[in-house]
Amino acid sequence: MTTLNTLSGCVTRxxxxxxxxxxxxxxxxQWVTPLAASERVPLADALTRVLAADVISPIDVPAHDNSAMDGYAFDGAVLETPRGPEAETLTLNVAGKAFAGHPYTGAIARNACVRIMTGAPMPAGCDTVVPQEHVKRSNPDDGHIAFAAQAVARGANRRRRGEDLARGSVALHAGRVLRASDIGLLASLGLTDVEVKQRLRVAYFSTGDELRSPGETLDAGCIYDSNRYTLGAMLKRLDVEAIDLGRVRDEPAALAATLKLAAERADVVLTSGGVSVGEADFTRTQLQKLGDVAFWGLAMRPGRPLAFGRIWSGGTPGAGHAALLFGLPGNPVATMVTFYQIVRPALLAMAGAAPQPVPLIPARCEAPVKKRPGRTEFQRGLAHRGGDGQWRVAPTGSQSSGALSTMSEANCFIVLAHETADLDAGDAVDIMLFDGLV
Incomplete structure (x- = not known):
């Protein structure tokens, strides 16, 4: 059987x-396989789901030529009729009214117009709308309007049938993570439901004898388990089916049993802790026994100890159901950084979402930044836009991988590339804003 480690070895560096x-x-x-299964869900339940197939518009949008303004609709040909200086003002008879949902259906003479409201269908023979603010009416009941002929061009203020979406065109492409605007677009096509990918199943748990859940007594040498709550919250933002398997003690048998259970129930397994080189760190060892390891360390700070591989529910490679496994570091900030930089893109790809990299924004450092070449760093930063419109950023205090408070204070990552060294105040950097990410 071809292993992840064997094929990963072909990757440069x-x-x-x-x-x-x-x-x-x-x-x-390279090892992500998008889910094949899909289901139809009502539009009300489709927000953040991944579109399983292209949506083809069954209608023209808009369904008819309509007015983009409140005003008067008329045949724009009268604007092109030669006129002398004395005819700079155009006078038209008002034949009737048109409202959205209540079109005007009568005939219109060449020198006539129809009072029309925004969204109302254009009457037959009309192709131009003069906004009401350009029109003079000496008496609202006299049946005439007058306006400067140069105030409007032929075809102005008319929305054409199908100019937003033509019938038979692709309204939304497969792989899109549906947003509120997409739900509205689907509703505007008259659709009541939509085909989406089934939710990705992700099992997660924390490891460590020192962990206690919030609300429990904190014994000497113990800490509260923040990682499981953090992972649960990050997964919720991705709209996956999250399976919380709790805490697992530092015992190889207990860890092996939980890993096999997780592989049976989920497509992806996330653990936190137990992947470094300590005597009680068993996750990497069990991963090697139960499956296949591609790598177990990154040139990254924070987040150096990260194991990635594949495990089988049957306890040996090839036996039972396979799941990808990410063994995340135990330090809280390192858990979050590795999730966002390594795990999140993989989960989106497995869920069938089209690649949408989080954009990097150029900024200027407001303080010196320490950085050792040979690793990529994601420092916590607080960014703002200056009076000149340019982004500026400064680190949020301690960059320790255990300092969760400075992660909470930050609004971005300061992304320092692999070969970057120390930076001075005023140097250029890239930032990754948390908005839309976390």
Missing amino acids: YDPQALPVSAAQAIVL
Whole structure:
């Protein structure tokens, strides 16, 4: 059987103990297989789901030529009739009224117009709308309007049938993570439901004898388990089926049993803790027994100890149901950084979403930044836009991988590339804003 480790070795700069971030991302995505199963759901339940197939518009949008303004609709040909200086003002008879949902259906003479409201269908023979603010009416009941002929061009203020979407065209492409505007668009096509990918199943748990759940007594040498709650919250933002398997003690048998259960129930398994080189860190060892390891360390800070591989519910490679596994670091910030930079893109790809990289924004440092070449760093930063419109950023205090408070204070990652060294105040950097990410 071909192993992840064997094929991953073909990746440029492959070092399973200190893999560059870009290489790790490439390896992970190489082994991602999008879910094939799909289901139809009502529009009300489709927000954040992944579109399983292209949506073809069954109608023209708009369904008819209509007015973009409140005003008067008329045949624009009268604007092109030669006129002398004395005819700069155009006078038209008002034949009737048209409202959205109540079109005007009568005949219209060449020198006549129809009072029309925004969204109302254009009357037959009309192709132009003069906004009401350009029109003079000496008496609202006299049946005439007058306006400067140069105030409007022929065809102005008319929305054409199908100019937004033509019948038979692709309204939304497969792989799109549906947003509120997409739900509205689907409703505007008259659709009541939509085909989406089934939700990805992700099992997660924390490891460590020192962990206690919030609300429990905090014994000497113990800490509260923040990672499981953080992972649950990050997964919720991705709209996956999250399976919380709780805490697992530092016992190889207990860890093996939980890993096999997770592989049976889920497509992806996330663990936090137990992937470094400590005597009680068993996740990487069990991963090697139960499956296949591609790498177990990144040239990244925070987040160096990260294991990626594949496990089988049957306890040996090839036996039972297979699931991808990410063994995340135990330090809270490292857990979050590795999730966002390595795990999140993989989960989206497995869920069938089209690639949408989080944009990097150029900014200027407001303070010196320490950085060692040879690893990619994601420092916590607080960014703002200056009076000149340019982004500026400064680190949010301690960059320790255990300092969750400075992660909470931050609104972005300061992304420092693999070969970057120390930076001075005023140097250019890239930032990754949390808005839309976390």
